[in-house]
Amino acid sequence: MGKTGVDAVGRALAILKAFGAERTAMTLTEIAVATDLYKSTVLRLAASLEADGFLVRGPDRLFRPGPELWRLGALYQRGLDLGEVIRPALRRLVEATGETASFYVADGDERICLYRVNSPRSVRHHLEEGQRLPIDRGAAGRVLTAYRESSDPAGKKIRDRGFYVSIGERDPEVAAAAVPLVDVHGKLRGALSLSAIRTRFDADARKTAVDALKSEAKALVGLLPASEE
Template identity: 70%
Template sequence: MAKIGVDAVARALAILKAFGPERREMTLTELATATDLYKSTVLRLTATLEEGGFVTRGDDRLYRPGPELWRLGTLYRQSLDLGDLVRPTLHRLVDATGETASFYIRDGNQRICLYRVNSPRAVRHHLDEGQRLPLNRGAAGHVLAAYGEGTGASRKKVLAQGYYVSLGERDPEVAAAAVPVLDGQGKLRGALSVSAIRSRFDARAQKLALTSLKLEAQALVGLLPASEA
């Protein structure tokens, strides 16, 4: 009986997860297709979800997310400490690359190092949290500008490849790679970056950094609540 209960919950959650920015409303058939469940199963589960306020069904017979999800989402946003999500990410990046990892946000024409974990190496690129840097130089700056409201020359390139690598742009001895951090609705929340002494940030190191950055940024998509802006 316990296993049946767990399966039922998993199927109900699959129905809720089927909704998204591109699928805000669905028919019974579409829900069944999206979840790979029988229509009869979907119908039974949605009846319970509708009773609890997790889904609604309009006169047009379309299913939509219900108000209870908004209430729970609001509670999650209010209790969320961004640092609790980002700091473990930075530690994993340092472990994977051996270099300094940081998370930047944009503030006007500058970027702020909101969180960072410095490399354990004796010779390293050292950053302090709260440090302000220019937006038009450096990997994270180019990413924030491109995915924000920037119109710089690098914007098309950054958007096309989904990352930026800088070699001595801001400091001739420093190199970095950065990727955007987006929430579930595709809104820019910041930029993840790995920075190093330029002499050891060769093609192999760049590839490792970018692979690690992309994996961590993608993992954050599922953890960050959608921005209200």
């Protein structure tokens, strides 16, 4: 492909990247402004993108992302391993807080620590991947239960708040905070958790943990691989 062809691909990709959560539909002029391209260039490239299903243009003359992007996105998600997405988030949580970060899923009356990154501190709450813990105690267990028992008032309170903090519930020396990890379809995929020695988990540490967990959970929504349902 020559330089002109490469330039055309780059410009076409710029048009697609101009769309986002806050800009799901745009006029020709808006695309031109967002990409710093001439209207004539946008119109020519948009016609090619529309012909191949990457863009659609409705009766309102607005351009929107096309079904081919959805197909490619679904292929990407199916080929992505959950751990490839979760592990980097856990490492960032450990770096931000210095505490042990974990990802739990429900399994009957238990929860399984599917992925974890332990705190680098010598005194820490140490977990192993594959470890099973009760689902009715501890921050992650409470979050998982809240989404399983939708009619329970306590579960509704957790869902409304978007997090749960436990102080010595399962182990008198351990405290933890957890948030739900919900995918783009609204399905609960598990619980992200930070756990620490209780004496270290004061009010400031709890706030830092909850804020970090919520931030990571929000960032992960669009990256999660498709569920098997």
